Amino acid sequence: MAKKESKGKKEELGFESFLLDDTVYKTLLTPKFLKRKPYEEKDPKKITAFIPGKIRKIYIKNGSKVKEGEKLLVLEAMKMNNTIFSPMKGTVKEIFVTVGMSVAKDTILIELD
Secondary structure, eight states, X not given: XXXXXXXXXXXXXXXXXXXXXXXXXXEEXXXXXXXXXXXXXXXXXXXXXXXXXXXXXXXXXXXXEEOTTOEEEEEEETTEEEEEEOSSSEEEEEEOOOTTOEEOTTOEEEEEO
8 A cells, every 4th residue: 555645644545456458457546435435226115315305295105005106205396396106016114204394315205015
């Protein structure tokens, strides 16, 4: 590992080698890259808010059976009503929101079984 000094601070820099077209390349990885949050695949059974907003209407109840493409709820964001549809066939396991509730981006709204 190489060290970089900036304003009296020492930072560890990581080098990584990779093979591309029969050539080995060595690249420098920044501290920000090394501390990044690892990628997590989203669970399709957990429906999340894609934008901050307010819940205006809920069409389903806990235990309801839903088909793919069925309306689940309405999320109002930036004066627009966004209807959230079911991505798959299943049963509603839990509803985490209520009408009038404000939600942040990536908040879990509904979980399917």
